[in-house]
């Protein structure tokens with residue numbers, strides 16, 4: 001059987017001497033999608049930073065497509081096919097939307113035409129400067145820019161944070177098309193458990209730096225006890241939790 005596209009084995013990582021993640025093992029198949037859930041400060045962003053090689057590995061290994069990438073610097077991991085969209089929505093503010101997209105482009109199935117099909121709003125704004133976009137449009141552009149590098153795995157760090165409900169809907173629909181319809185392999189760090197679970201096949205919940213729970217997203221979606229215990233707050237805030245059983 002082919003090895004999963006991404007494999008983390010017994011990963012320990014952190015900042016300086018401080019261990020933030022420990023005993024983290026997970027697998028992601030090509031075309032699969034994984035939600036990473038958990039309360040504030042449990043280590044979700046650190047997990048993505050560790051996969052990208054920005055936070056150093058203290059123990060364990062990371063393999064991609066069967067190759068050990070544990071010691072590669074971030075730019076080599078990006079070349080190897082990891083596409084990371086940080087929480088900060090990094091775009092070039094003084095370039096137009098289209099320039100932002102073409103400057104990072106690498107050949108593959110994501111090109112301007114397919115990106116504009118995914119994000120029609122970016123096509124409408126193609127001539128606008130990055131710093132003239134709304135927060136939601138900047139987030140779309142940040143995701144689109146990374147897609148233009150044609151990664152084999154997309155790592156999304158809280159893409160919906162701080163966005164208006166209408167934009168959240170638009171972005172959620174785009175992520176769903178990208179994942180379920182286009183088969184993009186996806187790791188989604190998200191505080192809104194309900195949305196994240198609706199967009200992914202599998203989920204892990206991190207608590208105090210380690211994976212406390214894992215399940216298919218469709219099962220976890222209905223497991224109020226587990227969700228309340230580990231990520232309750234955001235589920236209530238989003239207003240879509242089921243009522244008392």
Ligand SMILES: Nc1ncnc2c1ncn2[C@@H]1O[C@H](COP(=O)(O)OP(=O)(O)OP(=O)(O)O)[C@@H](O)[C@H]1O
Nearest residue numbers: 015018020038039040041042043044045046047191
């Ligand atoms: N650069 C850093 N140096 C030292 N400690 C850090 C650094 N960045 C994060 N931490 C610590 O690592 C822990 C995990 O942080 P991380 O940002 O990964 O959590 P998170 O689950 O993504 O939280 P949030 O949902 O708030 O983004 C926290 O205790 C945080 O204080």
